[in-house]
Amino acid sequence: MKALPPNLLEELAAAVGPDWVISDPDRLLVYESDAQTAHNVAPQAVVLPSDTDQASQVARVLHRHQIPLVPRGAGTGLSGGALATRGGVVVGTSRMNKILEVDPSNRRAVVQSGVLNTDLSDATAPHGLHYAPDPSSQAACTIGGNVAENSGGPHCLKYGVTSRYITGLRVVLPDGTTVWLGGQGREAPSFDLVGLFVGSEGCFGLATEVEVALTPLPEAVETLLAIFETLEDAGRAVTSIVSAGLLPAALEIVDRNTIKAVEASIFAAGYPTDAGAALVVEFDGVEAGLAEEAEKAEEFCKAAGAREVRRAESAEERLALWKGRKKAFGTMGRLAPDLLVQDATVPRTRLPEVLASIAEIADRYQLQVANVFHAGDGNLHPNIVFDRRDAEETRRVEAASKEIMGVCVDAGGTITGEHGVGADKQKYMHLVFSPGELEVLRRVKGVFDPDGRCNPGKVVPEDEAPSEAGPNERTEAKS
Amino acid sequence: MKNLLRELKKQEEKLFNCVQCGFCLPVCPTYSRLGDEADSPRGRIHFMRAVVEGRIEPASETLNRHLDRCLGCRACESVCPSGVEYGRLLEGAREVTAGAVKPNLLTRLLPRVMASPSLLPPAMLLARALRATGFPRLVALRIPDEGFLGQVKLGMGMIAATARPEVLDGGWGRNVIKAETGSEDLVGAGVRVGILKGCVQDGLLGRVNRATARVLEANGYGLVEVGGQGCCGAIHAHTGGLGGARDLALKNIEAFEARELDLVAVNAAGCGAAMKDYSHLLADDSEYKDRAVNLAGRIRDVSELLSHPGILPGGALELSVTYDAPCHLLHAQRIAEEPISLLRSISGLELIPLPGHDECCGGAGIYGITHPELGGRISRDKVLSILETGAQVVATGNPGCMMQIGAGLEAEGANVDVVHPIELLDESYRRGGLYS
Numbered sequence: 001m002k003a004l005p006p007n008l009l010e011e012l013a014a015a016v017g018p019d020w021v022i023s024d025p026d027r028l029l030v031y032e033s034d035a036q037t038a039h040n041v042a043p044q045a046v047v048l049p050s051d052t053d054q055a056s057q058v059a060r061v062l063h064r065h066q067i068p069l070v071p072r073g074a075g076t077g078l079s080g081g082a083l084a085t086r087g088g089v090v091v092g093t094s095r096m097n098k099i100l101e102v103d104p105s106n107r108r109a110v111v112q113s114g115v116l117n118t119d120l121s122d123a124t125a126p127h128g129l130h131y132a133p134d135p136s137s138q139a140a141c142t143i144g145g146n147v148a149e150n151s152g153g154p155h156c157l158k159y160g161v162t163s164r165y166i167t168g169l170r171v172v173l174p175d176g177t178t179v180w181l182g183g184q185g186r187e188a189p190s191f192d193l194v195g196l197f198v199g200s201e202g203c204f205g206l207a208t209e210v211e212v213a214l215t216p217l218p219e220a221v222e223t224l225l226a227i228f229e230t231l232e233d234a235g236r237a238v239t240s241i242v243s244a245g246l247l248p249a250a251l252e253i254v255d256r257n258t259i260k261a262v263e264a265s266i267f268a269a270g271y272p273t274d275a276g277a278a279l280v281v282e283f284d285g286v287e288a289g290l291a292e293e294a295e296k297a298e299e300f301c302k303a304a305g306a307r308e309v310r311r312a313e314s315a316e317e318r319l320a321l322w323k324g325r326k327k328a329f330g331t332m333g334r335l336a337p338d339l340l341v342q343d344a345t346v347p348r349t350r351l352p353e354v355l356a357s358i359a360e361i362a363d364r365y366q367l368q369v370a371n372v373f374h375a376g377d378g379n380l381h382p383n384i385v386f387d388r389r390d391a392e393e394t395r396r397v398e399a400a401s402k403e404i405m406g407v408c409v410d411a412g413g414t415i416t417g418e419h420g421v422g423a424d425k426q427k428y429m430h431l432v433f434s435p436g437e438l439e440v441l442r443r444v445k446g447v448f449d450p451d452g453r454c455n456p457g458k459v460v461p462e463d464e465a466p467s468e469a470g471p472n473e474r475t476e477a478k479s
Numbered sequence: 480m481k482n483l484l485r486e487l488k489k490q491e492e493k494l495f496n497c498v499q500c501g502f503c504l505p506v507c508p509t510y511s512r513l514g515d516e517a518d519s520p521r522g523r524i525h526f527m528r529a530v531v532e533g534r535i536e537p538a539s540e541t542l543n544r545h546l547d548r549c550l551g552c553r554a555c556e557s558v559c560p561s562g563v564e565y566g567r568l569l570e571g572a573r574e575v576t577a578g579a580v581k582p583n584l585l586t587r588l589l590p591r592v593m594a595s596p597s598l599l600p601p602a603m604l605l606a607r608a609l610r611a612t613g614f615p616r617l618v619a620l621r622i623p624d625e626g627f628l629g630q631v632k633l634g635m636g637m638i639a640a641t642a643r644p645e646v647l648d649g650g651w652g653r654n655v656i657k658a659e660t661g662s663e664d665l666v667g668a669g670v671r672v673g674i675l676k677g678c679v680q681d682g683l684l685g686r687v688n689r690a691t692a693r694v695l696e697a698n699g700y701g702l703v704e705v706g707g708q709g710c711c712g713a714i715h716a717h718t719g720g721l722g723g724a725r726d727l728a729l730k731n732i733e734a735f736e737a738r739e740l741d742l743v744a745v746n747a748a749g750c751g752a753a754m755k756d757y758s759h760l761l762a763d764d765s766e767y768k769d770r771a772v773n774l775a776g777r778i779r780d781v782s783e784l785l786s787h788p789g790i791l792p793g794g795a796l797e798l799s800v801t802y803d804a805p806c807h808l809l810h811a812q813r814i815a816e817e818p819i820s821l822l823r824s825i826s827g828l829e830l831i832p833l834p835g836h837d838e839c840c841g842g843a844g845i846y847g848i849t850h851p852e853l854g855g856r857i858s859r860d861k862v863l864s865i866l867e868t869g870a871q872v873v874a875t876g877n878p879g880c881m882m883q884i885g886a887g888l889e890a891e892g893a894n895v896d897v898v899h900p901i902e903l904l905d906e907s908y909r910r911g912g913l914y915s
Contacts (some may be wrong), residue, residue, distance in 0.1 A: 026529075032525075033499065141560075201516070265561070267560060328563050329560070330498060331561060331562075337495035
């Protein structure tokens with residue numbers, strides 16, 4: 001990593017104001033990781049622009065000096081995507097937090113990319129609308145971060161993920177040029193550049209303004225909680241619900257270890273702590289027929305061996321129940337100091353066997369795995385809890401993690417459902433892409449970022465040969 | 480330094496509970512205004528962890544600036560899925576940094592005055608005399624916001640804000656008419672209660688203490704005068720003076736123990752939170768450990784004692800009121816519903832919801848004076864939010880918040896009174912003829 005050129009900080013300060021350029025090494029420490037704590041690399045500076053113009057000037061300065069630009073939202077990401085692993089300057093969107101336009105009659109809104117996911121839904125609720133993708137970190141994560149990761153969430157089973165709701169993007173390219181991709185709710189009459197940009201993990205440029213499609217709030221909601229003796233039974237219930245043609249808005253499973261953590265927290269949702277798994281099933285939409293669907297789902301759960309099925313009677317009960325699920329990741333701190341959140345998808349029908357394999361791997365490595373996942377679309381989050389101060393245990397975590405990933409890929413799945421590749425999953429890219437395919441990815445990035453300065457060292461491995469290194473070794477070797 | 484670091488290291492397990500999920504960022508008043516993660520709870524915990532790991536010096540100017548900038552509102556604890564005890568960590572960290580870098584004069588002076596039986600009464604007498612001249616109100620309205628004058632303006636506004644509000648008729652008496660139902664049916668029958676008088680509360684907001692006594696007595700509580708009590712020590716603990724806080728805690732334990740009480744009523748949220756935490760503060764004191772647990776278990780916010788369905792109804796009080804939750808009631812003591820149900824129990828009173836009622840008012844001790852710009856922004860947001868409700872009165876259960884919000888309203892020249900919720904219940908009792 002080369003040292004920053006002498007004039008760089010002054011030029012950045014001229015662009016955004018001296019208060020919003022951070023270069024003091026102590027202060028930069030807080031930017032050394034995101035919510036995936038296995039990777040720790042502090043940037044050389046952080047800049048916090050307040051709008052597109054400032055962001056564009058920042059990018060121009062960095063381009064002139066050929067310094068890497070690393071976009072960062074709220075730092076709630078789970079793949080180390082917002083870290084300057086190859087050095088350079090983090091450009092944060094925390095001050096770009098204004099909702100620029102809400103257009104209820106066309107069901108669209110334009111926001112700065114640092115707007116929080118729930119703030120957008122709260123602002124549109126008075127018009128009977130909401131922003132549908134609901135990652136579990138929605139109270140804290142930004143729309144820009146959601147765009148970068150193409151985030152999912154519990155309700156994406158029915159509603160679809162972020163890419164379905166982004167209709168336009170104002171993007172500052174790595175050389176400082178500002179472009180609109182799509183926008184004004186129009187279908188772009190050529191290549192789908194919006195689709196290409198969503199999920200690009202900050203490797204193509206910095207999205208500063210985002211136009212989104214809004215969705216009417218559902219007329220009615222039915223929420224069920226089914227308690228199972230084993231995780232496999234819960235997995236079977238999911239398969240039979242979906243195979244029968246029911247379309248729940250969400251199908252979420254939490255396992256025994258997760259239940260323990262959640263119930264010990266302030267978000268306790270009343271899940272019985274001796275259960276093997278709990279399945280949350282939610283239906284929403286027009287009121288007619290909704291209760292019947294919920295009853296059918298209840299029967300499927302009982303047939304799969306549910307010992308108890310509860311139905312939320314009030315909005316409060318539903319909220320409490322969801323809170324337990326949505327805050328599950330954070331509650332893991334109650335099990336152990338560190339957490340490796342995995343994110344993989346498998347075909348839904350393979351869920352029971354994959355879950356059994358994960359349990360076997362955890363036993364063999366003597367590790368505690370807490371499963372929280374979007375069962376409806378086969379998106380697994382096996383969370384391995386550990387203590388990073390124990391080097392030997394940390395090595396076991398990495399080995400187990402790799403095996404789990406292998407099991408998922410062998411079952412016809414892939415290496416990430418919604419958290420992105422970032423710095424964390426590069427080493428698994430060769431499991432799902434051929435060298436030729438990786439080369440296509442590199443070429444696409446080159447169109448937006450010919451100098452390779454935009455979030456370098458992420459997503460696409462730069463070397464041809466698959467790397468065997470673990471997360472820490474890899475980032476340290478390159479930084 | 481080694482000893483101080485040990486203090487923070489003791490908290491190591493709690494520090495490591497933070498999984499860095501970031502859920503605390505949006506609720507933090509400083510992060511949401513500044514946008515720098517160094518001014519977020521997660522960032523500050525990261526700093527503390529770096530101190531324990533030896534990656535950052537306790538004397539680091541950066542560390543001190545960002546820890547100082549924390550209001551200590553603990554809103555982050557209310558949303559933390561991992562249950563990180565941020566307030567306790569902050570106290571430990573501030574003790575470490577205060578050992579490395581001397582805090583500013585005011586931050587050192589104020590706790591000393593609060594703790595001193597010889598300095599506090601004259602200081603409070605002076606403040607009351609000043610208030611009586613009407614000068615503080617004039618100054619709070621007229622002089623500019625900037626610089627040193629701005630700090631004087633805030634200080635004067637805080638003093639002016641403690642003046643008796645116009646919406647309350649007054650009433651200094653302590654006589655209580657017994658309810659016709661007979662005292663054994665009353666909520667508080669047979670319960671012996673002592674009241675924490677507090678330092679600022681006693682000195683400038685004595686009317687709140689008197690209202691507390693009247694209302695408790697009306698509801699059958701047996702009031703016991705507790706002599707020898709003093710400042711709770713909260714301000715000491717928050718500014719890195721855990722030693723001073725412990726000394727005050729010992730004094731209070733002895734004073735309250737001496738009177739065989741069932742419960743201790745506290746009407747200052749900050750003091751209640753501090754006293755409920757005596758058990759933690761004295762956890763390493765072999766002599767006082769159990770006694771601290773005992774007293775901490777008896778501490779009740781006054782709203783906890785009076786939110787029962789069985790409390791006496793008073794007369795109608797036709798007022799529009801909005802409620803602002805003190806952070807140390809809502810986030811530190813997790814008391815959310817009680818003050819609201821207390822206010823709802825008053826007939827005629829219209830309760831208007833306050834947007835952002837769960838965010839700090841910027842009071843946070845003397846934050847507005849030590850951090851005039853940022854504190855001013857936080858405070859202005861609160862005042863504007865209150866004015867938008869159109870309420871005649873804002874109720875909040877902590878002297879610091881009453882004074883901070885009151886000062887903000889004085890500066891705006893707004894005709895909105897600041898009261899403690901218990902004062903409104905007291906006023907309704909007076910109008911209902913419960914007092915002689």
